[in-house]
Amino acid sequence: MSDELFDGLNIAASGLTAHRQWMDLIAGNIANANTTRTPEGGPFRRQLAVFMEMTDDSGRSRGVKVQQQIEDDSELRKVYEPQHPDADAEGYVSYPNVNVVAEMVDLIAASRAYEANATTLEALKSNFMRALQTLQA
Amino acid sequence: MVDVLGRDVTLAALAASQSALDRRLELLAQNIANVNTPGYKRRDVDFTAELAAALDAPADSRGERVSNLGQVVAREIVEEQLFLRPDLGGVDLDREMAELAKTQLRLAATNQLLYKKIRQYRSVIKEGRI
Numbered sequence: 001m002s003d004e005l006f007d008g009l010n011i012a013a014s015g016l017t018a019h020r021q022w023m024d025l026i027a028g029n030i031a032n033a034n035t036t037r038t039p040e041g042g043p044f045r046r047q048l049a050v051f052m053e054m055t056d057d058s059g060r061s062r063g064v065k066v067q068q069q070i071e072d073d074s075e076l077r078k079v080y081e082p083q084h085p086d087a088d089a090e091g092y093v094s095y096p097n098v099n100v101v102a103e104m105v106d107l108i109a110a111s112r113a114y115e116a117n118a119t120t121l122e123a124l125k126s127n128f129m130r131a132l133q134t135l136q137a
Numbered sequence: 138m139v140d141v142l143g144r145d146v147t148l149a150a151l152a153a154s155q156s157a158l159d160r161r162l163e164l165l166a167q168n169i170a171n172v173n174t175p176g177y178k179r180r181d182v183d184f185t186a187e188l189a190a191a192l193d194a195p196a197d198s199r200g201e202r203v204s205n206l207g208q209v210v211a212r213e214i215v216e217e218q219l220f221l222r223p224d225l226g227g228v229d230l231d232r233e234m235a236e237l238a239k240t241q242l243r244l245a246a247t248n249q250l251l252y253k254k255i256r257q258y259r260s261v262i263k264e265g266r267i
């Protein structure tokens with residue numbers, strides 16, 4: 001790869017990107033916790049991020065990425081609301097399979113990982129700065 | 138002309154340890170980036186034993202010792218054990234952050250010693266002035 005010198009910084013940056021993407025998905029899940037209509041039709045389904053390690057052809061570390069975004073196909077939450085326009089024949093409305101408490105737990109994990117990657121970035125940067133100072137000796 | 142830098146064992150040892158620590162920092166970055174990757178196995182480098190062996194190895198001259206140090210490679214290790222649960226990765230974030238801090242301090246120390254070493258040469262070149 002062209003800039004081997006900054007490999008570490010790129011890795012930390014990929015970690016920041018991947019975890020920000022995850023946090024975006026969580027934000028979407030929480031925002032749509034009660035959404036019964038989507039452009040594709042039907043209620044909103046919880047979105048999950050699939051993380052994958054990135055390496056180049058020679059097996060050298062390249063960080064991480066959100067390889068795909070999948071839908072949680074677990075059962076939807078059924079609530080008896082006969083007046084609701086999206087109620088089925090028996091009067092039940094299918095609400096998204098989003099558990100707000102579980103999403104908050106994921107959010108904490110994602111934000112902790114994001115902070116850790118930011119710390120790594122800072123560590124790598126200060127290492128470069130120190131090396132530059134050595135050159136001024 | 139005598140190759141002064143080519144016989145400086147301290148300089149060679151500092152250079153070897155600096156490049157191994159740099160590599161370590163990169164691998165720690167990879168571990169931390171993959172803290173939420175299922176099935177990820179943590180990486181690390183092992184070089185202290187090899188560095189110590191290169192410093193202690195019998196050598197006929199300082200030049201030979203320096204070239205021994207030049208051959209020290211940071212051996213990459215992959216830890217097979219997964220942390221906590223198999224559906225999670227092998228990364229314990231708190232441990233990685235502690236290792237990161239340690240590596241940073243070691244790098245700072247190595248850097249400081251390199252700085253002093255270069256200042257020493259500079260002082261000699263300038264015949265003690267400044």
